[in-house]
Amino acid sequence: MTAYADESAARLLIVRTARSLFTRGLTHGSTGNLSVRLTDGSLLLTPTGSSLGTVQEADLSRTDLHGKHLDGPRPTKEAFLHAAFYRARPGAHAVVHLHSTHAAAVSCLASVDPANVLPPLTAYYAMRVGALPLLPYHAPGDGSLEPLAERTARTHRAVLLANHGPVVAGASMEQAADAIEELEETAKLHLLLRGHGTRPLTPEQAAALAPTSP
Template sequence: MTVYTDESAARALIVRTARSLFTRGLTHGSTGNLSVRLSDGSLLLTPTGSSLGTVEEADLSRTDPDGTHLDGLRPTKEAFLHAAFYRVRPGAHAVVHLHSTHAAAVSCLDGVDPADVLPPLTAYYAMRVGRLPLLPYHAPGDSALEPLAGRTARSHHAVLLANHGPVVAGASLEQAADAMEELEETAKLYLLLRGHTTRPLTPGQAAALAPPSP
């Protein structure tokens, strides 16, 4: 577990991670948002309308644990999602939400299992993500999603928002970003393999690799 006691270092880490995700095509335009939970319980988030490719340390927002704006630029309109994850996952110290292309594509498919959208095609997906529930569509920024997200986050550190994109919590920002990338790559594999007979991990194999709860 990483406890972020140095706000300046946490700001630098958020910007560094944002740049990495953006330059490698995991997010685009002004989509996606990142946060970390500081040791005093406040949240440091990317601001609304910002691009992860250009956001600066001074631009970041700070809110209280419930997502109420304290200082900095206005926080992402999805700050309530981050707050919901932190509220029910005491070991989580970072949340990543992206609109990554392949995961977003899967979120638009009809007929997927809402209890577990992606099969465990690889060991690393089973280790870093595990089960991935699909939450029903809500417009971006619709706080009506908050109670459902909170209930689901009690037992899942990653969710997929219908017609939107994934949200992943982790014990550190590096861990959350790694799990997000694994989720995106597995979504890509899933789409590439549609129409083919696949051989995912068995339930026992996947359970043996299930990630610890942050």
């Protein structure tokens, strides 16, 4: 997969994915943001204050790889997170950030391993997400998170922001959306199983399925 060459098609893809995520309850209100990388190196992102349920193709913002606003409406205040992932992962061409309920709930738990928040309960989680580090709490839009996000993204395609939600990169929008949905479902399973003995994949089983770049 290469960066998106057809800007019109990329805009349609963002809006179609946004609408799907919203209508299926994976985000709510004006939370969450999506982006893709174009072949000229610029990024198309959902704008600040927009709802993924109503955003339109003409509403999208464009920034460079350092978050500088190039044209369109003002981008999401978390544009720096998207830019950090793209700089860290050259093979990534889409980034999805949601405040999905179960993943956000896990991000608030005290009893998690910050190096790897969720156990590999299913093979598909191990394949699509892999290890999931928890980044410490920063207020939404706090740019001081950017260096840590970029460093972490060099070795992880997904992170969970404490008291906030997940960010996932993929080679395509479809791959990133599939992975963040798998992450949400695994967070749901994790919460359903709390207090019960579980049998996650062994380290060897999970390593055999671990995702590779992007």
